[in-house]
Amino acid sequence: MATEPSCSHWWHCPIYFVISLTLAVISISSSFRPNTNKAIAPNRFILNNTLSLNASLSLRRKGFSNIATLLNVYPELLLISPETTIFAVDDAIISSFSLYPTVLKQLLRYHASPSNLPMKDLLKMKKNSCLPTLLESKNVAVTKIDTGKGSIEINNVSISHPDLFLGDSISIHGILGAFYLPENEDRSFRRSPTCESNVSDSKPKINWERIVRLLGSNGFVSFAIGLHSVLPGIVRDYSGLSSVTVLVPTSFSFVAASPSLLDRIVRFHILPVRLTEKEMGLLPEKSSLFTLLRSHNMTVTENVETATVLALNEVEIIRGDVYLCDEFVIHEISRPFQLDEFLS
Known part of the structure; x- marks a missing residue:
């Protein structure tokens, strides 16, 4: 009798997942156009090896292994801005998108903002404030904030692991779910109720x-x-x-x-x-x-x-x-x- 495969679901096997994720990242990287802006040196957008390693280790310790893998394999994926805040989604969500490189790219860029925002700065923001993301023309919103408890929600998703990693130009926070992504309404992403550029059903035109x-x-x-x-x-x-x-x-x-x-x-x-x-x-x-x-x-x-x-x-x-x-x-x-x- 043939032996059953050891994994009933492919993403339960770390080796298979890393291989799949690496292939997805390679596919994503090929879709990026090089930045030809002569005024900005490429090194400003790339984590050095030490910082990349430290960030990845912090992510893995808190259970965000898939984001850590992406950061190690291709750090430029999220660090295309001189400063970046990454909202790290959990492993299950990254796993479900690893076979869809284009969607994965959008997912990651939608969960990163082009500024360095540690938790103390996020808590200074007002409710309904909009944050730009690395997904062009898309925002996320601060939907709930409690300075007394030191808690905040963005697009109705709680930051579960604030200041998971802090660097000179980068802040990483772990979140309990995922933000709404307009291109994939059927995948349980949450809509920002205040930032109108997130709403895809009506798609208002600019006059x-x-x-x-x-x-x-x-x-x-x-x-x-x-x-x-x-x-x-x-x-x-x-x-x-x-x-x-x-x-x-x-x-x-x-x-x-x-x-x-x-x-x-x-x-x-x-x-x-x-x-x-x-x-x-x-x-x-x-x-x-x-x-x-x-x-x-x-x-x-x-x-x-x-x-x-x-x-x-x-x-x-x-x-x-x-x-x-x-x-x-x-x-x-x-x-x-x-x-x-x-x-x-």
């Missing part, structure tokens, strides 16, 4: 023409003209966007630039997420934010001239929430962002 009109009526005529002229490309490339932040300079002299250059400049002034002045003020310094210009992120910095913390790429936000609605927000900045690399 770009309304933004152009509001910019013109509020005195930003040059930027309004520039945005209107490049709208077809933005709408084509970002048809799924449900919220944006427009960072408009007081003076904008690039309207006469070539169409391709103008397109890049305008995209660099728009974030694919709605962040109010208050929400931006809660972001730690050096947090990284996506822009509509792919591979070119915005960094929360201190203004070198005024020592103002609420600045992006050292450009001060001089008037926040010029116009605010559910789908977009407009902030006035003191000057256009530095564009030397675009002009070279």
Whole structure:
């Protein structure tokens, strides 16, 4: 009589799982496009060997072995931002997605935020605050917070292991479940009730023409003209966007630039997420934010001239929430962002 296999379910065998997970990671890594941003050195995005080992050991000790394996095999997978907070999901969830590399990539990036947020900083946030994730244009929300007990829920999922690992540029927290992922509603992911960019059933469209009109009526005529002229490309490339932040300079002299250059400049002034002045003020310094210009992120910095913390790429936000609605927000900045690399 033939002997029954020792494992009735493949993910119960550690060796088989590691092999499967490694193959999944290799497949995921091949889907990443290289970052061609010359201003950011690749080493800023990669954990050194010691840090990677220490983080993996901390994860394994607390029962998050699969995330630890991913971090060892391909640390760049989550560390594509200068600073990162990882919300580590449990082994069972990672196991169920290891045969779906594309979905696994989305899962991991949706559970990471481009800023270093230890528990003490998370507890300073307000309920319903939205956190950007590494999954472009998708947010998660702080849905419950109890500073007395030191507990917090994100997308209705409790942080069970706060400060599981802390480093100079990374924080890792263990969570009890998984956040909602729009592309896979049938896999028990939880919807954020406050961040509208997470909602996939209605998929609201951004009224770009309304933004152009509001910019013109509020005195930003040059930027309004520039945005209107490049709208077809933005709408084509970002048809799924449900919220944006427009960072408009007081003076904008690039309207006469070539169409391709103008397109890049305008995209660099728009974030694919709605962040109010208050929400931006809660972001730690050096947090990284996506822009509509792919591979070119915005960094929360201190203004070198005024020592103002609420600045992006050292450009001060001089008037926040010029116009605010559910789908977009407009902030006035003191000057256009530095564009030397675009002009070279």
